[in-house]
Amino acid sequence: MSRLEPGDVLARRYLLLDPLASGGMSVIWRAFDQSLHRMIAVKVLTASLHTDSGQRVSVRSEARAAARFIHPDSIEIYDYGETVTTNGGVAAYVVMPLLDGTPLAERIEKGPLPWSEAAAIALRLARVLMAGHARGLVHRDVTAENVLLTAGGPKLLDFGIASWAGDPDDDRGTPPYVAPERLLGAPTHPAVDVYALGVLLHAMLTGRTPYPETTWEEIEAASRTSPPPRVPGVPNAIATLCQRCLADEPERRPTAAQIVSALTSALGTVTLGRHVRRGLTVAGSAVVVLSALLWFQQAEPPERQQQARVAEPAPSPTVTARLIESSPSASVTVRQAADGFRTVLEARTPCGATDADVVLDLRQVLESAVAVRHGPEESRTENLRTKLTDRMREGRLTPACLSELQARLDDIDAAIQPD
Known part of the structure; x- marks a missing residue:
């Protein structure tokens, strides 16, 4: 196809401003949608489709299928079209959001x-x-x-x-x-x-x-x-x-x-290593502080020690739970990660075909998972992962939905023990 230039207009609508990037198959342009008055990105295929009508049908079919594929880490498709170039060729193009x-x-x-x-x-x-x-x-x-x-x-x-x-x-x-x-x-x-x-x-x-x-x-x-x-x-x-x-x-x-x-495991190993090193450092500091406290306690007269024990009752389990719940490092980040799970679960894509009762069940298990627990933190998402696997096996969860929900569970696990 002939080379497109700044100022060219595709489909009497998309004004090409300047090229942003190019690869072996296409060129991405910064452009302006003259109908909706917004900045967009337009990717134009470099190969002409005018010599093969079968290829044109295939490209259209693929573009329509891909437009129905929506993923948080994939760019949404606004529009697809074909335009006749100045030398009579036919170029396919895809319109997408212009991201920074x-x-x-x-x-x-x-x-x-x-x-x-x-x-x-x-x-x-x-x-x-x-x-x-x-x-x-x-x-x-x-x-x-x-x-x-x-x-x-x-x-x-x-x-x-x-x-x-x-x-x-x-x-x-x-x-x-x-x-x-x-x-x-x-x-x-x-x-x-x-x-x-x-x-x-x-x-x-x-x-x-x-x-x-x-x-x-x-x-x-x-x-x-x-x-x-x-x-x-x-x-x-x-x-x-x-x-x-x-x-x-x-x-x-x-x-x-x-x-x-494999990558989740490799990155998780590194995170675990950082937590272990951090834990050892904190534990070492705690030993020093505890030793100092014991020394000062022993240095005090017995009557002072007795008065301190009477004046300072131990915190109740309820107070302790509230302190844990209000701690940003313990629950706020986990809650934010849980919100991401709920957002994916209730989104039209990729989980829109999920039964309402399955959604309700998963939400209830999620709430239990992120609540303050007395068991090991590493087990918080275990029940939810098992639920997802079971629902997938029953055919009540699509593979794409399962993939995204598992990714959000990874985020929750990572947030349980932040750096």
């Missing part, structure tokens, strides 16, 4: 990210992919250019032009992120997203993609016989996961759900 953020590609250009930050970003993206794959959608272009770092966390762009799993192979994708089997014409499969996520994780950890090839010709000419490169200087679990995502054979790669589990 930085492309992940720009962040990587500044150097490698700390492994925990890279793992946290990959975890959020893996959750989006897991939810999309559960609906039969494959993104096909998970790249640093398609991830926007916002105040609310990373957002995955371009689910507006996704594909159904099993669709014939096509030329969509950005070369450094393209899985090897796509060069052989293999049908679209969720494993191609996993490979791309592995490339992205490697790039975040090292500042560069795992292989030097950047064009289709270079990738097709490359002969790779060695195992995927291993990232140095990061925990073994992260380095191994990255290598598994980059496996040449699709069946050897983990699923998006397995990536979520």
Whole structure:
């Protein structure tokens, strides 16, 4: 297609202002919606659709399916359309909200990210992919250019032009992120997203993609016989996961759900380590204070000690519970995380098909989970996780809904013992 320029208008409505980012498949423009008078982002596919009517039908179908896929970490789709370019070609475009953020590609250009930050970003993206794959959608272009770092966390762009799993192979994708089997014409499969996520994780950890090839010709000419490169200087679990995502054979790669589990475990281990170190420090300080108190108590005359015991009754269990409930570090953050669980549970997407009695039951178990308990804090969400698994097995909870609710439970667990 011919190159679009600032000032061009798509569908007599969307005024293109300036390009924000470009990748192997598309260009993102900052634009103005002249009908609704709001700033938007417009992603225009770089390939023309005018030579293949079947492809046009496929793209429309995929865009409609993706528009129905709504996820907190994926960009909502406002509109989809096709426009005739100046040279007679047909270009597809997707209209999205204009978010304030930085492309992940720009962040990587500044150097490698700390492994925990890279793992946290990959975890959020893996959750989006897991939810999309559960609906039969494959993104096909998970790249640093398609991830926007916002105040609310990373957002995955371009689910507006996704594909159904099993669709014939096509030329969509950005070369450094393209899985090897796509060069052989293999049908679209969720494993191609996993490979791309592995490339992205490697790039975040090292500042560069795992292989030097950047064009289709270079990738097709490359002969790779060695195992995927291993990232140095990061925990073994992260380095191994990255290598598994980059496996040449699709069946050897983990699923998006397995990536979520692995990254959650790796990040949870680090958090637990910080809590243990923090606990040891606090315990050490408590020993010093207790020793000092005992020394002063022993130094006091016996009659003073007796008076103190009479004058200072022990706090009642009710008072203690109120102190715990009012402590910001003990319950406020947990309550906020619980609010996030309720918001997802009651949202139209992805949990809109959930029965009202299931919603009520889960809310009641949630309230019990976040209440002040006398048992170990680590068990707060155990019953709720079991409930979710049971409802999923009964067919009363969709995979996408389950994924999001489990993510909110992770937030609750993390909030129980904040740093």
